[in-house]
Amino acid sequence: MVKLSRKIEYALISLKALSQKNSGDLTSAKEISNVYGAPFDVVSRVLQTLNQAGIVKSIQGVQGGYHLLKNLEDITFHELIEVIEGPLALVKCIHDNDACEMAKSCNIISPVAILNDKINDFYQTIKISDLIINPSLVKFESKLEETSNVEAQRI
Amino acid sequence: MVKLSRKIEYALISLKALSQKNSGDLTSAKEISNVYGAPFDVVSRVLQTLNQAGIVKSIQGVQGGYHLLKNLEDITFHELIEVIEGPLALVKCIHDNDACEMAKSCNIISPVAILNDKINDFYQTIKISDLIINPSLVKFESKLEETSNVEAQRI
DNA sequence: ATATATAAGACTAAAATTGACTTATATAAA
DNA sequence: TTTATATAAGTCAATTTTAGTCTTATATAT
Numbered sequence: 425m426v427k428l429s430r431k432i433e434y435a436l437i438s439l440k441a442l443s444q445k446n447s448g449d450l451t452s453a454k455e456i457s458n459v460y461g462a463p464f465d466v467v468s469r470v471l472q473t474l475n476q477a478g479i480v481k482s483i484q485g486v487q488g489g490y491h492l493l494k495n496l497e498d499i500t501f502h503e504l505i506e507v508i509e510g511p512l513a514l515v516k517c518i519h520d521n522d523a524c525e526m527a528k529s530c531n532i533i534s535p536v537a538i539l540n541d542k543i544n545d546f547y548q549t550i551k552i553s554d555l556i557i558n559p560s561l562v563k564f565e566s567k568l569e570e571t572s573n574v575e576a577q578r579i
Numbered sequence: 580m581v582k583l584s585r586k587i588e589y590a591l592i593s594l595k596a597l598s599q600k601n602s603g604d605l606t607s608a609k610e611i612s613n614v615y616g617a618p619f620d621v622v623s624r625v626l627q628t629l630n631q632a633g634i635v636k637s638i639q640g641v642q643g644g645y646h647l648l649k650n651l652e653d654i655t656f657h658e659l660i661e662v663i664e665g666p667l668a669l670v671k672c673i674h675d676n677d678a679c680e681m682a683k684s685c686n687i688i689s690p691v692a693i694l695n696d697k698i699n700d701f702y703q704t705i706k707i708s709d710l711i712i713n714p715s716l717v718k719f720e721s722k723l724e725e726t727s728n729v730e731a732q733r734i
Numbered sequence: 735a736t737a738t739a740t741a742a743g744a745c746t747a748a749a750a751t752t753g754a755c756t757t758a759t760a761t762a763a764a
Numbered sequence: 765t766t767t768a769t770a771t772a773a774g775t776c777a778a779t780t781t782t783a784g785t786c787t788t789a790t791a792t793a794t
Contacts, residue, residue, distance in 0.1 A: 452769090452770065452771090453770085453771075454769090454770080468771075468772085469772090469773085471771085472771075472772060472773080475771090475772095482770095482771060482772090483770085483771085484770060484771045484772085485769075485770055485771080486767095486768065486769045486770060487769080487770075488769080488770045488771060489770075489771085490771090
């Protein structure tokens, strides 16, 4: 139901690694692969995707590598998910009406579509810096208190 | 990253179907399977799971079937997910430290664990009645406005 | 008795994810 | 200008997860 894919994990790990370098310094896919024990090809591909999305910048050739282009505070978790995995879809029929044979008898499409939107909204409130930079954990905690416990308190 | 499994879909469809019956009436797995074009075995298994969890009650034998035991307002989306799929785990290492070889070099465990908790909280604010009963869609919309748009408004 | 229903285990098929292999291109440095 | 090292990207294979099927057992109204 909700599980980080390896790609998202590697993206978070990579972004954190880049964020810990001095500005101007480059980090290669190989370095990340070695330090964190993650498969080179997959890390490399994720970084390429982040480059295409303008989140990091790649420098080719010897001594090349990647550096951050965007501020981690300005990237939402929602944006990262969409960049890596495409539009969030709780059920296939959200972006492709023909994707489900049950469509014409389905009794739950519209509430599920609304839930889909709201999960998107929720993920837009989470910044990558919340997921990566330890000193802001307290801030992250308290922000989420505000946003998600309205009903939970009744239980 | 976020996708309803077929089991969750069939659970929602079944719960909605049960909720539309007069109280006292039973609905068989076969009926749900036929009406919604869902595979009998899978629907049947999901209903068995819901029975074990005390969400529905099964009556065996000829003329048997299922009826709701709990009020849909009293079941959270979080509870349904846990009943059908077990504890929500963004990453395997949340419930099993040995599940990941990268664990000792991982630089993102603790923020991801916090996010995991907060997604749980968020899903606890969603009631199954929100996902099933159409007349309350408006209420569902406005409730979620309160809970998830605090940051989104800035964007 | 019999037909119809749930209960549950074991197995197979399909789909999605993950990772490996390969080739091409860019570029700093010897 | 050659070489080593880096990104870029396509294809394929292995693995894991999900979904669905088959089979047998048990309960019960008629």
